[in-house]
Structure formats: C-alpha cells, structure tokens
Amino acid sequence: MIEFLPLGGAGEIGANCYYLNINEVGIILDCGMHPQLTGLNSLPKFELLEDKPTDYVLISHAHQDHLNALPFLIKKFPHIKIITTPQTRAVAELTLHNAISILKRQIDESEFEIYSRDEVDLLIKSINYKSCNEKFVLSSLNSDQEIEAEFFDAGHIIGSAGILLRINGQKIFFTGDINLFSQTILSGADLPEEKIDILITETTYGATDSSVINNWEKEVDRFSSAINKVINNGGSVLIPVFALGKLQEMLATIWLQMQRNKITNVDIYTGGIGNKINRIYDYNRYVVNRNEKELVISDIPQKSLNELKDFDELFKFPSIVLASSGMMVESTNSFMLAKRWFHKKDSAIFTVGYMDPSTPGSIISKAGRGDKIQLTERDRKVEIRCEIKNFRFSAHSKREEIISLVNKLNPEIIILVHGDKEAIDWVGASVIKQFPDKKVFAAVNYKSILFD
Numbered sequence: 001m002i003e004f005l006p007l008g009g010a011g012e013i014g015a016n017c018y019y020l021n022i023n024e025v026g027i028i029l030d031c032g033m034h035p036q037l038t039g040l041n042s043l044p045k046f047e048l049l050e051d052k053p054t055d056y057v058l059i060s061h062a063h064q065d066h067l068n069a070l071p072f073l074i075k076k077f078p079h080i081k082i083i084t085t086p087q088t089r090a091v092a093e094l095t096l097h098n099a100i101s102i103l104k105r106q107i108d109e110s111e112f113e114i115y116s117r118d119e120v121d122l123l124i125k126s127i128n129y130k131s132c133n134e135k136f137v138l139s140s141l142n143s144d145q146e147i148e149a150e151f152f153d154a155g156h157i158i159g160s161a162g163i164l165l166r167i168n169g170q171k172i173f174f175t176g177d178i179n180l181f182s183q184t185i186l187s188g189a190d191l192p193e194e195k196i197d198i199l200i201t202e203t204t205y206g207a208t209d210s211s212v213i214n215n216w217e218k219e220v221d222r223f224s225s226a227i228n229k230v231i232n233n234g235g236s237v238l239i240p241v242f243a244l245g246k247l248q249e250m251l252a253t254i255w256l257q258m259q260r261n262k263i264t265n266v267d268i269y270t271g272g273i274g275n276k277i278n279r280i281y282d283y284n285r286y287v288v289n290r291n292e293k294e295l296v297i298s299d300i301p302q303k304s305l306n307e308l309k310d311f312d313e314l315f316k317f318p319s320i321v322l323a324s325s326g327m328m329v330e331s332t333n334s335f336m337l338a339k340r341w342f343h344k345k346d347s348a349i350f351t352v353g354y355m356d357p358s359t360p361g362s363i364i365s366k367a368g369r370g371d372k373i374q375l376t377e378r379d380r381k382v383e384i385r386c387e388i389k390n391f392r393f394s395a396h397s398k399r400e401e402i403i404s405l406v407n408k409l410n411p412e413i414i415i416l417v418h419g420d421k422e423a424i425d426w427v428g429a430s431v432i433k434q435f436p437d438k439k440v441f442a443a444v445n446y447k448s449i450l451f452d
Contacts, residue, residue: 001021001450001451002020002023002172003019004019004198004415004448004449004451005019005446005447006445006447007049007446008032008034008045009417010442010444011420011443014036015034015044015065015069016030016417017032017044018174019052020165020172021052023143024142024145025055025140025145026054026055027056027138028049028054028056028073029057029058030060030066030067030176031059031068031070032044032063033069035327035356036358045445048446053143054080055080055139055140056081056138057073057081057082057083059083060088060163061177062084062091062092063177063245071096071120072115074123075115082123083129084159085159086129086284087284087288089124089159090280091244092127094276094277095244096124100116100117131287132152132190132288133150134151136148145168147166149163149165150166151164152164153187154175155186155187155188155189155190156179157177157245160176160177162190171198172197173196173411175201177418181397182291183216185249185281185290185292185295186289195409196411197412197413198413198451199406199413199414201414202397202419203402203418203419203424203426203427205397205402206399206426206427207399208423213398216393219391219393221262223352223393224263231264231266235315235318235344236314236315236318236321236348238337239351240326240327240328240361242326245395247322251270251278251297251300251322252300254268255300266317267303267320268302269302269308269320269321270323271305272324281297282297305333311340321337326352326361327356327362328364329360338375339375339382342383348388349364349386352391353393360375364388365388369386369388370384371383399430402427403430403431407434407435411438413440414438414440414441
C-alpha cells in the first residue's frame with residue numbers, strides 16, 4: 001500500500017512538503033516554508049505525521065519553499081534521516097543560517113521557537129548526500145521493505161534533483177522543480193530512461209500561455225537591447241533576483257553579453273548571500289550539468305550594494321543592479337531600491353521571473369509610466385516615472401513540456417502539485433485529453449491519496 005499525503009504545496013506554490021508511506025516506510029519529499037505566510041501558518045502540517053512512520057526526508061533543492069521548514073521538522077522528529085545532493089547540502093548551510101535573522105524579524109518567538117545557529121550546524125552535519133545517478137537504499141526498522149532511490153539533475157538551480165523511488169518493480173518519480181531546457185549556466189534536466197508508474201509533477205507554468213515565453217536565447221537578445229537603451233540614455237537598471245539561482249543566471253548572462261559587446265560595459269552591483277552562493281556554483285562547475293564550465297562567476301567584476309553609503313550613488317553613472325528578493329518582498333533590498341527607482345525617469349526596473357500575485361513585485365510588474373501604485377497597506381500611492389519591463393527567464397518547464405514528461409515517462413498515475421488552481425486545471429485537462437487511459441489527481445493539502 002502507498003499513501004501520498006500533501007502537508008503543503010498542493011494547489012499552491014507554498015510550503016512544499018509531500019509524505020509517502022510505502023509499506024510502512026515513511027518518506028517526506030521536500031520540507032519548505034510558505035514564502036507569503038509567517039509563523040505557524042508558514043509551516044507544513046507536521047502534526048498529520050504524528051501517528052505515521054517517519055524515516056527519511058529527501059530534499060529536491062534548496063529554495064525556501066522546498067527546504068526552510070527542515071529545522072522545524074527535525075525538532076519534531078529528530079530521528080528522521082536527511083538526504084540531499086552535495087550541492088543542495090552546501091547551499092542549505094548558507095540559506096538556513098540566513099533564514100534565522102529573517103525569521104526573527106518576521107515573527108514573535110512566543111508563537112513558536114525559532115531554531116538556533118548551533119541547531120543548524122548540527123542539522124547540516126547530519127545530512128547524508130548522494131550525487132545524481134548514484135543509487136541508494138531506503139529502509140526502516142518497522143518494515144521489511146527496501147526502496148531504491150536515485151536523484152536526477154532537474155536543471156532548475158544548482159543541486160536541484162528529481163527523485164526516483166523503485167519499490168518491488170514499481171517506480172515513483174517526483175520532479176521537484178524541473179526545467180527541461182538550458183539556461184545560461186545550467187543545462188536542462190535529466191530524466192529516467194524507464195517507464196514510471198506514478199509521476200508527481202510540478203505545474204508552476206500550467207496557466208501561462210507559452211507563446212508569451214521566448215526561448216532563452218531570444219529573451220537574452222531582447223533583454224540586452226532593452227538594457228542598452230536605458231544605459232545609453234544615462235539611466236540605471238534594477239533587476240530583482242532570487243539570491244539562489246536567478247542571480248547566478250542573470251549575472252552570467254549580463255557578463256557574457258558584455259564580453260560579446262551586446263551590452264555596454266557598466267558597473268554591476270550585487271550583494272548579500274548571493275555572492276557566497278556564487279562560490280558554490282564555481283566550486284561545482286565541473287561536477288554538475290553546466291554550460292560555460294570555464295566561467296567563474298565570482299571572478300565577474302561586481303561592486304557591493306552593502307558598501308554603498310547612499311543608494312543615490314547608483315544613479316551618478318549608468319549601472320546594472322541585481323538585488324534580492326526576486327519578488328520584491330517588503331523590507332528586502334529590491335523592495336527598497338524600487339522605491340528610489342520609481343522617481344528616476346531615465347532608469348528602469350526589469351523583472352526576469354515569476355511574481356506571486358500577492359507580492360509587491362507583482363504590483364510593480366503590472367505597472368507602467370504614469371500609473372500610481374501602492375505596494376503595501378503602510379505605503380502611500382506613488383507615481384511611476386521610471387520604465388518597467390518584464391522578461392521571462394524561466395527556471396521551470398513550460399506547460400507543454402510538463403505534458404511531454406507524461407509522454408516520455410508513460411506513468412499510469414499522475415499527481416499534480418506546486419501550482420495554482422488554473423495551472424493544475426490546464427495541465428490536468430490536457431493530460432486527460434491526450435492520454436485518456438491515465439489517472440490524474442489534483443492533489444489537495446492534507447488529504448491522502450491511496451494506491452495499491
């Protein structure tokens with residue numbers, strides 16, 4: 001008997017965490033915090049596991065919504081064994097420490113206890129890591145069942161992996177966040193070369209018409225041209241990015257375009273934890289599926305945002321500023337910088353990825369010159385004088401590519417997660433139309449799906 005129970009991340013892009021009970025071996029796939037919620041509401045519903053076997057947690061990658069609840073899980077179930085790729089373990093050491101200070105700003109510790117730095121250090125030391133395509137066995141003292149597991153490069157960020165589980169001839173594949181085609185740095189995903197029985201797949205871009213998403217190379221050309229227009233007019237460009245993944249891809253893209261004389265050479269500003277993550281990308285450039293293996297991201301000339309005395313210095317000369325967070329969440333560098341940019345008619349804000357509708361980044365991305373917008377309830381309305389342009393440098397598969405997974409892996413059962421209702425509805429309807437013999441489930445948080 002197999003039980004699939006979403007503790008978060010079903011019908012949403014939130015606290016991604018999925019529980020599998022496979023013949024009394026308990027496996028948790030990902031353990032994230034909801035990026036738009038705080039306190040207990042941001043955590044997966046771990047209390048649903050209290051009467052169930054809990055043996056392993058396998059982490060697909062180190063983004064907040066897939067990783068950051070891990071210390072809270074381990075506090076509740078300290079016996080659980082953690083397994084990731086080596087790169088995810090390295091990134092987790094940085095991001096989980098960084099999350100402590102963010103959590104302390106966000107929540108009242110009387111609501112629930114935040115983990116300490118010492119606890120993070122112990123947690124990181126306890127992580128067992130396996131490289132992609134290295135088979136390993138999962139077992140339990142409470143069961144005779146042995147499960148063979150294997151990571152497959154997911155092409156999303158460094159260390160990201162799909163997770164294949166083999167049980168008595170049956171195969172379950174969890175995509176994590178998957179990208180089938182190359183970015184500037186990372187190559188596209190690897191997939192199992194065998195038939196899958198149960199496919200658990202993300203659906204992030206299920207509601208997005210792929211005709212509005214250029215291929216990566218065309219978008220680089222459009223992006224480069226737009227940057228040059230602003231720079232040649234004496235302005236500066238603000239690009240909100242996630243410190244993990246998007247910063248490295250956009251920094252490499254801009255630098256390579258400068259080397260090819262496609263973007264005018266100006267100062268590039270970065271800062272924060274992203275610069276430490278750059279070194280993980282560099283250290284692993286020969287051991288992961290990478291393009292531009294000779295490019296050392298840390299060697300790209302960069303000025304530090306942290307060393308600026310006044311953000312107005314960014315407008316003295318044309319510059320390109322890569323600042324987190326990617327969705328311009330309140331109190332982050334990109335949020336505060338955007339407020340300066342709004343008043344600069346010669347400058348521009350360029351978004352480069354997905355914006356959750358509830359975030360300030362979404363409000364900004366939908367605005368144009370002359371519009372008046374209000375970013376939060378505490379902010380006044382402000383008129384936009386700068387240019388705002390949106391680009392799509394996706395680290396997720398397009399919706400047709402998700403359908404191609406079904407065609408290639410040929411599962412009997414498809415479980416749809418990590419997408420809003422519209423995304424899941426489109427993918428589900430398309431799969432049913434093209435593959436009427438397959439069973440499709442739209443996962444629902446806290447509701448089990450049972451299989452023989």
